[in-house]
Amino acid sequence: MDFSSFLTSLGTSFVIFMVLMLLFAWLARKPGNSVIYYPNRILKGLDPYESGSRTRNPFAWIHEAMSSTEQDVISASGYDTAVYFVFLSTVLGILVLSGLVLLPVLLPVAATDNGVKIVSTTSNGTFSDLDKLSMGNVKEKSSRLWAFMLATYWVSFVTYFLLWKAYKHVSGLRADALMSPEVRAEQFSILVRDIPPVPEGQTRKEQVDSYFKRIYPESFYRSMVVTDNKVVNKLWEELQGYKKKLARAEAVYALSKKTGKPEGARPTNRIGFLGLIGKKVDSIEYYNEKINEVTPKLESEQKDTLREKQLDAALVFFSSRVAAASAAQSLHAQMRQVRQYVIYIVVALTILFFMIPIGLISALTTLENLKKYLPFLKPIVDLDAIKTVLEAYLPQLALIIFLALLPKLLYSLSKAEGIPSESHVVRAASGKYFYFIVLNVFVGVTVGGTLFSTFKSIQKKPDTLPDLLAAGLPLNATFFLTFVALRSFVGYGLELSRIVPLIIFHLRRKYLCKTEAEVKEAWRPGDLGYGTRGPNDMLIFTIVLCYSVIAPFIIPFGVVYFGLGWLILRNQALKVYVPTYESYGRMWPHMHTRILAALILYQVTMFGYFGVKKFYYAPFLLPTIILSLVFGFVCSKKFYRFFRDTALEVACRNLKETPNMEQVFRSYIPPSLSSEKIEDNQFEDAVSQVSRSTSFV
Amino acid sequence: MDFSSFLTSLGTSFVIFMVLMLLFAWLARKPGNSVIYYPNRILKGLDPYESGSRTRNPFAWIHEAMSSTEQDVISASGYDTAVYFVFLSTVLGILVLSGLVLLPVLLPVAATDNGVKIVSTTSNGTFSDLDKLSMGNVKEKSSRLWAFMLATYWVSFVTYFLLWKAYKHVSGLRADALMSPEVRAEQFSILVRDIPPVPEGQTRKEQVDSYFKRIYPESFYRSMVVTDNKVVNKLWEELQGYKKKLARAEAVYALSKKTGKPEGARPTNRIGFLGLIGKKVDSIEYYNEKINEVTPKLESEQKDTLREKQLDAALVFFSSRVAAASAAQSLHAQMRQVRQYVIYIVVALTILFFMIPIGLISALTTLENLKKYLPFLKPIVDLDAIKTVLEAYLPQLALIIFLALLPKLLYSLSKAEGIPSESHVVRAASGKYFYFIVLNVFVGVTVGGTLFSTFKSIQKKPDTLPDLLAAGLPLNATFFLTFVALRSFVGYGLELSRIVPLIIFHLRRKYLCKTEAEVKEAWRPGDLGYGTRGPNDMLIFTIVLCYSVIAPFIIPFGVVYFGLGWLILRNQALKVYVPTYESYGRMWPHMHTRILAALILYQVTMFGYFGVKKFYYAPFLLPTIILSLVFGFVCSKKFYRFFRDTALEVACRNLKETPNMEQVFRSYIPPSLSSEKIEDNQFEDAVSQVSRSTSFV
Incomplete structure (x- = not known):
């Protein structure tokens, strides 16, 4: 990719974002769309336009999001969402504080060193104009590398500082939630x-x-x-299905009375495959019959389930809340059931071995391969305009589509592990997803790119993973720059405008929904989805962090991503999404660990890169790695147990009322x-x- | 070392053992020595010769040890000792079950393959006669290697099976102890x-x-x-010291009245450095004075300590026992003190970096280096007889002496970590000691030996640790064979005969002890010392396990070590040692983990060695490593928490009396x-x- 296609991609993304934002401003004002843009408020019984966003200027939502407090988020969307914003602002803070020092210091240091003859590596996906501003422009063994090493230390210390503050803050949030005088069933x-x-x-x-x-x-x-409850659940769902269909048939019948003949047209349906074949029956009679048939079955199965x-x-x-908290922490049996852990391991191993082929496949979906294996696409692909756009987007698009399909799979696999609570399943799936994308996308693209490309600019053949990563990073800078920009502008543009849910809702309401319940189901907003959002954010953060010292100009892109994300999700959290569960920030330790894992990956990569640059003092970076491990250990000892168990100090606070x-x-x-x-x-x-x-x- | 010096060493060791055993049989019968050979019984108020060992044949103790039950050990020496015997018999079982299959199968398979021309590697510490019986004698890529691979699997499964059984058994022992109806202060x-x-x-x-x-x-x-209590403890100890000295002075005075002049000679002492210089004073008066001086100081310090x-x-x-067990498992504060963990990390890092130079030093103490750096020893060392003995023993002796000095250091370092309980400090020191000796002694000697020697017999230059280990093992077989034999015969010979404590006791009683309390202190037996005994046993086990398939003839040596150990320690546990604390088998999970760590080291080494042998199917060993990790994970989930916390199921049993x-x-x-x-x-x-x-x- 050359510089122009990079600018094309960047420009296109930005234009798309502006269009989507204006679209949002226009669509959100129409009252018919309020269930799409303000469902959280509607479900809470609030006036969607309370704060006047309908009449004021189209960017009022920005002001509203900026001026909202953490308490607003908690009351609108719960503690988990508030913790997610702590994550976003911590990561944003790390990037801003790093950028403030790294950009003014490292860019001049790199740009004024002209020792390295720039090898044209256009075909490998990089370009020389930005290369001048990166660490690649500094001579081997140069003493200017000290500036880059100090920058690595700066980024590390900024991360420790903000992580420590964030953990303390989230711990406080959790304590507030758990010691609240409200009676919450799960605390008893x-x-x-x-x-x-x-x-x-x-x-x-x-x-x-x-x-x-x-x-x-x-x-x-x-x-x-x-x-x-497997059997009884199935019967119950069957019964609920028939009840819904009966309600629907009755609604259709009532409607036909109003619009058509006064005696109405009784709705019918076929009872064969998918309602397409088989005998035609009167729907109302049929579903009533079915309900009468299933109900006794369900009742006897209910008795059976409870007994057998x-x-x-x-x-x-x-x-008492204290007794429950204490009992939850106590070991009851001398030996414990291990079946669940065995399943856990089997699933984990399966996923691990499953990742390797998938990773390879995703690496092979490039434009060249597309032309080779799908030759009928060649005439279209070879058109100049299309080629530029495709070249700019295809690899990133393939990646994004693939990543969008994966979470469902990981979620159901995690469920198969036998984890009892919804929030825990989401956390488990989220962890797998994070390691999968960091391993396959980041490491895979980088190392894969290095292995497949020639080693023109690197004399020494690298043979360990840090060396490979270090050698591969500069070659893939543009790929990731484009990737981050695409995610920022197009991703968050779609998120804000909610074009897809809007269209689906209007289609369903027009052609499918017959009863009020069906309409309500059509606009039900769902939750923020930390399970996939978190790992995707972490991927961006890992990329930006790993490039922060090598190519500091990536930092502003990261800042834009997390800044936009904070702003737009704030709007969505206050007005759109409705949490499906509340774990009181139980996912924070995992987020913390992953930020730290990204930092360690970054430190290891930098160590490798200083080696590639033949900098004798590279081992001076090793203390940062040890420090990160020590930091992680100390944090886990200080804070972690409170996220696993409820401290009795917190549980013993008084309640407002007897439960x-x-x-x-x-x-x-x-x-x-x-x-x-x-x-x-x-x-x-x-x-x-x-x-x-x-x-x- | 050639074959004759190996036999010399083996023979000498065995003769020493026989002499020590006969000495024991003779010495143990003398009533004056009963406090050395039966202190446990004497302290319990039992008749030391109850079971007739004084009159019967000199090997009666063997019968007594063999016929004692686990319950006997528990009542004589507590649960920790019983758990230590579970460890010994588990390890012994692993070696016996392995040997029963490996010896009859692998020795013929190896001996009948004459494909490899034996390279004379005498100078590297191996010899060709035993080489014929080892895996080194099998051709590269030979299909006979399948037998060795199956043997590796057999050893792994035997280990899993016996470890699982042992964990279950120890868990039961611990439950028995904790649910006992006796009131034990630490349970409240x-x-x-x-x-x-x-x-x-x-x-x-x-x-x-x-x-x-x-x-x-x-x-x-x-x-x-x-x-x-630092200051108050110091004052208290000072006071106790003066009281003891006063009692001693009074005893001397009383004695002088009986033996010399009827008015007696009042003992005197000097108050300067070490009692050698300074003014001469009347001891009884002086110490009385001192006691009167320190007592009020102590009293005011006691008040101060309690208040300030x-x-x-x-x-x-x-x-209630249940409440205590439940409270011990509960998290009380939302945030936890981390000072102790920080100290823990600092100490651990210090030790880690400390190990490297020490390891190098210990590797350099060979006969050649001794002659080089201490030339005045040359005439003695060059005498043929001495040379043979020295060559056979010197490296092993240096190692043993060094290892004997280390534990005290590690113990005080572990104490510096701020661990509150004695048994926990011992466990922590023991863990450090284990990793130290396995890293430095086993891996150090093997890899060090390989790196320093030529790579005559190995074409491929190994560059990873498993390869280095694999290449180094066959070269060091004799070293470790001698080491195990020395430890078995001389180590356990000294243990049984208690020559050193006996001599020290008699010397102290004759020249130093004046009061009954002093005599009692002179024969006080101490405890079994799991802290150092465990890691040393584990070192032997690791060595034998890693060689078990490569050179199966090492297995009988291991069986002798653990068999003798079981027998002799059984005697010592029943009659000699007195436990200083009781942790109800709390150290078992650590022992379990270390046995598993040894197994994994063995599997990794074997994987490397099959690689050296260019066996294409070497990756078929990888499942054993994964299996070991899974096994460890499952065990820790099933059993471990009960060793950390008391299950309420166990704590809620009724007590015999109100505490x-x-x-x-x-x-x-x-x-x-x-x-x-x-x-x-x-x-x-x-x-x-x-x-x-x-x-x-």
């Missing part, structure tokens, strides 16, 4: 998976009850043995088991026998 | 180091009391803020603070104000 219940073996002559439930009653005589409320399908786990309810334990308990009964028809005493098979009236403390 | 008290910060207007003690009273209203008894020198830690006492909390509490007051003269209420400064009469549950 724990999931116990290491129940001691059942003694003879007792049922699992009796054992759980007597065991916990003995240890927590004052605060034990009752227990609920976890059951295998108990698992080796139980939810235990406590009437309604009956309500807490009810909130844990899965909908598939809580039919109105089932008598309460049927639960006694899986839940404890403790009389509620006496154990209410 | 916990050390809390993460106390939340003190709110304004409260003292540390008030805060600790109100905090724990709030969380454990039923079972909190009282607390004791930990104080900095409180630290950020407290001992908290509970009247006497006053007594439990008193047992934690350090002797330097528990003078009879100090009124109980003075403790109130550092201990809680809870009235004892009411909180007694």
Whole structure:
């Protein structure tokens, strides 16, 4: 890629962004679209245009986002979202503080050294105009390299400082949330998976009850043995489906009465494959029949599940928050179930070995290969205008599409590990995704590029990973520069304008939705999706960090990415997305670890690069790596346990009211088991026998 | 070293062992020596010769050791000793089961392949007669190598199987100990180091009391803020020293009355340096004076310590075992003190960088270097007989002496880390010692030997650690064979005969001891010393395991080492050593991890060695390494937490009697603070104000 196609790509991205932003300003003012641009406020029962964004200038949302406080974010979107903004501002802070020193110092130092004859490496994806401003322009063994080494130290210390501050801040946020005087059901219940073996002559439930009653005589409320709900869930969903379809058919019938003949047209459907073949039946009658057929099945299965399908786990309810926090941290059985860990390992190994072929495939989707293997595309691809655009975008586009498809797969694999909570599954999938993209995209592109290209400018044949990375980075600077710009402008432009959800919503409302519930489902906004957002941000951060000293002009691109991200997501968090769970910042330690991992990768790469530059003092960088490891260890000791366990200091704060334990308990009964028809005493098979009236403390 | 000097060394070792054993049989029968050979029994108030070992044949102790049960060991020497025997028998089992398959299979497979022309490598410390029986005798790329690969798998599976069984067994032992109905003070008290910060207007003690009273209203008894006792301990020891010296002077005076003049000769001493110079004074008067001088100082310092020198830690006492177990596992403060971890890291880094020069020095102490640098030794060293013995022993002897000096250093360094409990310090020092000796001795000798010697028999220049290890192992077989034999025969011979403690005891009793207390101190046996014994055993095990497939004839040597060790230590545990602390097998997970680490080192080495042999199927060994990691992970998940925390299932068993909390509490007051003269209420400064009469549950 030459300089002009780089500018083309940059310019196009920016224009797209401006267009999308104006589109947003125009579309968001139309009342019919308010469910797309303000669903969070609507679901909360607030006026979407409360702050006047409809009448004021089209950029009012920027002011609103800038002036919102952390408390606003927490009340609109919960603690997890607030923690996500801590992540964004920490990373932004690292890049800004680094840039403030690195740009004015390193660019002149590099540009005024003319010792290296620039080898034309256009074909490898770099170009000489920017090369002059990078570390590649400095002579080997030059004493100017000291400036670059000090810059590496500066970036490291800035990172330590901001990470420490952020961890402390998030820890405080979490403490605030956990010591809140509100009664939160999850603070009164724990999931116990290491129940001691059942003694003879007792049922699992009796054992759980007597065991916990003995240890927590004052605060034990009752227990609920976890059951295998696979079959009952399926039946329940079937029933819900029929109920929805019945409602829909009735709505259609009612509508036809108004618009057509007064007696109406009774809707019909076919009962064969996908409703396309088979006998035609009257829909209302058919679904009523089906509902009457499934309901007794569900009821008997509910009884069966509660009685026969108990698992080796139980939810235990406590009437005191401190007791629950303490019980959650205690080891109950001398030996623990390891089945889940075995599955965990098997899945992890599968993914690891799965990544290698996928990584290779993604590396081969370049324009040249496309022409070679799909020759019918050649005439189109060879048109000059299209070629420039394709050359600028294709590799990045392929990458982005591939990365968009991966998370779903990783999510379901993580679920297969048997992790019990939604937030934990997301964290596990997110971790896999992060390591996958850093390994395959960043390291893969860099090392792959180096291995496939000639070693013109490097005399020494590199043979270790840091050396390969170090040699490959300068050759791929433009690729990543374009990648970051694309993600900033097009990615966040689409995010802000919500063009895709808007179109889908209008199409669904017009052609598919018949009932109010269906319309509501069509605009339901979903959550911010930290699981994929976090790793993608981390990829950008890793790239910018690793290039920060080698090619400092990448830093402004990183600042734009995270600055825009902060601004636009602030808007989305306040007005659009609705959190699906709340883990009180439980994901922060993982984010922290990954930022630190990126820093260590950067330090190792720099060590390798100083080696490539034959700088004798390269080993002076080793202390930074050791320091990073020590920093990580100290942070984990100081803060981590509070994110795993609730400190009793925090849990022992007073509550506003006595918890309604009956309500807490009810909130844990899965909908598939809580039919109105089932008598309460049927639960006694899986839940404890403790009389509620006496154990209410 | 040639074959004859190997046999000399082996023969000498064995003769020494036989002599020491006979000496033991003879010496142990003399009643005057019973305090050396039966101190454990004597301290327990048992008849040392109960089982008739005095009258029966000199090998009766063997029968006694063999027929003793695990329960005998526990009652004589505690749970930690029993766990140590689990370690010995597990390792012995691994070697026996491996040897039963490897010896009959691999020796013929190796011996009948004559493809490799044996290169004379005498100067490198190996010899051709045994080489024929080793894997070195098998042709490159030979399909006979499959037998060796299967053998590697067999050894791995034997290890997994026995380790799993042992972990389960030790876990059961620990559970038995912890659920015992005896009241044990340490089960009712916990050390809390993460106390939340003190709110304004409260003292540390008030805060600790109100905090724990709030969380454990039923079972909190009282607390004791930990104080900095450095000064008070010093004063107390000074006082104890004067008291001992006074008692000694009085004993000397009383003796002189009996033996010399009836009015006696009052003992005198000089008060200058080491009692050698300075004014001569009357000892009894002088020490009485000193005692009167120090006592008030100590008393005022005691008050001062309790009031002014409180630290950020407290001992908290509970009247219920379950509450204590649960409190010990709970996180109390939101943020935790990290000073201790920082010190930990600093010390660990110091040791790491300290190891490298020490390792190099130990590698250079060979006979050749001795002659070179200490030329005056040359005439002696060149005598043929001495030369043979020296050549056989010198490197091993240097190693053993060096290793004997190291543990004390590591112990004091571990103490400097600020670890609060004795058993934990021993574990920490033991871990450092293990990694030190495996790194420096095993890897150092092997790799060092390879690097310094020529690469005659290996075409390919190895450049990674596994390759270096693989190339180096065959060259150093004899060195390690001699080392293991020396340790078995001379080491355990000395252990059994207790010649050194016997001589020291008799010398001290004759020339130094004047009072009964001094005599008792002279024969006090000490404990088994897992801290150094474990790592040394592990070194032997690592060596034997790594050679097991390459040179299977090393296995019998390993079996002899651990068999003898089991037998002789059983005798010592039953009759000699007295444990100084009891951690209920808390060290087992570390032993487990180290056995596994040795196994992984072995698998990596074998992988390298198959590479050296150009065996294309070498990658088929990689699954064993992954399997070992998975096995370790699963074990740690299943068992480890029970060794860190007490399972409530275990702690909730009934007690034989209501604990006497006053007594439990008193047992934690350090002797330097528990003078009879100090009124109980003075403790109130550092201990809680809870009235004892009411909180007694």
